[in-house]
Amino acid sequence: MPKKKKVAILYGGRSVEHAVSVNSARNIFEFLDKSKFEPLPIGISKSGQWFLTEGVSKDIQKGQTLGLSLNAGKPTFLLEKSGEKFSVDVLFPVLHGTDGEDGSIQGLIKAMDLPMVGTGVLGSSLSMNKIVAKRLMREAGLPVTDFVTFRYDEKDKISFTALSKKLGLPFMVKAASLGSSVGVAKVKSKKDFAAAVEEAFKYDDEMLAEQYITGREIECAVLGNNPPEASQPGEIVISKNYEFYTFDAKYVDPDAVRIDVPAKLPKSIAEKIRKASVKAYEALHCKDFSRIDLFLDKKGNIYINEINTIPGFTNSSMYPMMWKERGVSFAELITKLLTLAQERYDRGKRIERDFQSSLKF
Known part of the structure; x- marks a missing residue:
């Protein structure tokens, strides 16, 4: 054995x-x-x-x-x-x-x-920072929302009037490098703004304000390398008691969301989402597995929100659910990830780490 x-x-x-x-x-x-x-x-x-x-x-x-x-x-x-x-x-x-x-x-x-298991140093750092990730995805021709960024030392110069004029109302304020909707707020009026900025900078030295998309919350699971494969998209249907997909909606309130796997989408839209998800995964140098979070508006336009390089594996997590729908059990998925990690490590051994030169030392 x-x-x-x-x-x-x-x-x-x-x-x-x-x-x-x-x-x-x-x-x-x-x-x-x-x-x-x-x-x-x-x-x-x-x-x-x-x-x-x-x-x-x-x-x-x-x-x-x-x-x-x-x-x-x-x-x-x-x-x-x-x-x-x-x-x-x-x-x-x-x-x-x-x-x-x-x-x-x-x-x-x-x-x-x-x-x-999972994405390495480069892809992890690129994907974690929402500002860098959005810029790289935009450079790759992928659809992202309009956004404006600020450093902590610019905090006192941030103008609600300028942002609302550029992004419209409501708009979102986010800490640059967090997940699970921590440090995120929906700004509907000037009275919401100061608290939203304080909350974002509480957790990070950078923040972004971005366009709010009225539409559906879609997620897509990507698995593998050379080439990676996308699942069918899933949908998070959020209770009207929540302004957006908050931390409590994700992890605390069992009645906050309904999860549809697969999402009820036309085949053409589902395929568009799958292709964009794989392209984003590759643009940000992701490896083994990631979950791509997107918005779908009423006109059929998609916007990539962010990439999670270590998606949740809780009982309510979408990533394993989306692969279960494809016939891959939780146990099989974990084995597949461990196999991918070993294969990628073995392939990496071909890279030379020594250089023979005439340099004397």
Whole structure:
């Protein structure tokens, strides 16, 4: 019998999306094919400490404190209390938001020289920053909403009048590099504006104001590399009790949304969404898997909102639902992602890291 691969599931993290990460990781731990893989849950506390935990738990600090010995290709984790060491074969980051999807943890894993599920340093950092992502997608000829950006040091110069004239009312205000609708507000009038700006800058040094699209919330799951494949689109139908798809609507209120998978769309529109999703995925250098969030207006125009390089795997998450509709179970999807990570790592070995020259040192 082949030896089981040790899979380190990284979860938690120093992010406002810490709890969402725990819920996602819990499902990945549960559905991982234990006949092929041995899961090693590694929780990162809100203060940034790493722990080996018993299963996936919100009480991360009850685990065993971890240290790390860096040796490219053969890094070892150290249980600080007992001195016991162990290694892993592949890492599966399930870290949403800051330090998880922005390239930070991906850089550490790259230095470890181990296979990793998901997008690498470049694609993660590009996709996480909504401003950079929108500019690159626009450059690639993809449809995005009109937007204006600001730095924190420009905060006192932001004009509601100028923005409403350019973007119309209502418009959205967002922190540049967060997910799960944290730091996001819908501005309908001048009285909403100051609080929206404060909320965005509470979480980031950059913010953007963007055109509000009246239409349908569409999502599309992309899987694989060379070439990637898109699922059929799904739709988030939001209760009229919510102004937009807020954090509470996503994760707290069970009656906030209805999820249609697949979305009820004409074939031509569904295909247009699938092609745009793959193009966006490739434009932002995504790998293995991502979820593309879009808007569809009443005229049939689509707008790409953002890309999630580590989409949620909670019980209400769209990404696994969209692949389940295609006949791929939760367990099969996790196995596929781990296989993609290993294949991509093996292909990367062809890249030379040494250059023979006449330079003397």
